[in-house]
Amino acid sequence: MKVQPDTLAWKEAYKLLIGSVVPRPIAFVSTMDRSGDVNLAPFSFFTGICADPMMVCFAPMRKAGEGDKKDTLLNIEETKEFVINIVSEKIAEQMNECATPYAKGTDEFLTSGLTKELSELISPPRVKESDVQLECTLDQIVEFGNHEGSGSLVIGKVVMVHVRDELYEDGRINTKKLSPVGRLAGQEYSRATADTFTLIRKTTANEKS
Numbered sequence: 001m002k003v004q005p006d007t008l009a010w011k012e013a014y015k016l017l018i019g020s021v022v023p024r025p026i027a028f029v030s031t032m033d034r035s036g037d038v039n040l041a042p043f044s045f046f047t048g049i050c051a052d053p054m055m056v057c058f059a060p061m062r063k064a065g066e067g068d069k070k071d072t073l074l075n076i077e078e079t080k081e082f083v084i085n086i087v088s089e090k091i092a093e094q095m096n097e098c099a100t101p102y103a104k105g106t107d108e109f110l111t112s113g114l115t116k117e118l119s120e121l122i123s124p125p126r127v128k129e130s131d132v133q134l135e136c137t138l139d140q141i142v143e144f145g146n147h148e149g150s151g152s153l154v155i156g157k158v159v160m161v162h163v164r165d166e167l168y169e170d171g172r173i174n175t176k177k178l179s180p181v182g183r184l185a186g187q188e189y190s191r192a193t194a195d196t197f198t199l200i201r202k203t204t205a206n207e208k209s
């Protein structure tokens with residue numbers, strides 16, 4: 001099978017994309033609007049970019065229908081701050097609850113039963129039950145259209161990292177203890193704990209990392 005994505009309806013292209021880029025980590029993003037209303041939603045088009053400065057990005061797509069912006073994007077445009085809370089298996093159900101398309105202004109901390117914890121350097125609260133939380137300030141938003149199926153790339157600078165002490169060992173985060181979930185296609189998820197394997201990377205005199 002081969003296909004040029006721009007010949008497809010966006011939902012068909014979307015299915016190919018989420019079936020190809022797997023498993024995806026999940027950014028559980030807490031934001032606040034100008035009036036202080038809090039929002040919490042998961043985004044699996046998410047990755048790290050670089051370490052110095054520590055940069056991350058995630059991609060909210062436009063809503064089906066009129067192509068409206070999701071609440072997370074609207075809030076970040078307004079207040080330029082967000083927290084990426086990492087999703088461990090213990091909060092997977094609550095994360096899924098926060099993907100419900102509630103009306104703007106709905107506080108998903110309340111609908112999911114998760115707990116707000118004050119951030120150190122920014123206004124949106126962290127998810128207390130998340131074991132790793134990244135406080136971010138907005139660097140830039142790259143737009144790829146304003147219709148359904150299109151979306152934006154939100155690039156943020158991490159200004160504070162919180163890691164639960166029990167997971168932090170010798171300068172690293174213990175993956176098994178973190179127990180992060182990955183998103184696969186559709187409603188399926190993966191674990192990072194079962195059946196992992198090791199590949200030792202070769203180094204050369206030219207490259208040290």
Ligand SMILES: Cc1cc2nc3c(=O)[nH]c(=O)nc-3n(C[C@H](O)[C@H](O)[C@H](O)COP(=O)(O)O)c2cc1C
Nearest residue numbers: 041042043044045059060061070071072099100101
């Ligand atoms: C695991 C998971 C991953 C998701 N990833 C994305 C994503 O990368 N981009 C996106 O636009 N929506 C994604 N969604 C859907 C949003 O979470 C959903 O549209 C949510 O209602 C957006 O909330 P907001 O309008 O409050 O920002 C995902 C949903 C789930 C359950």
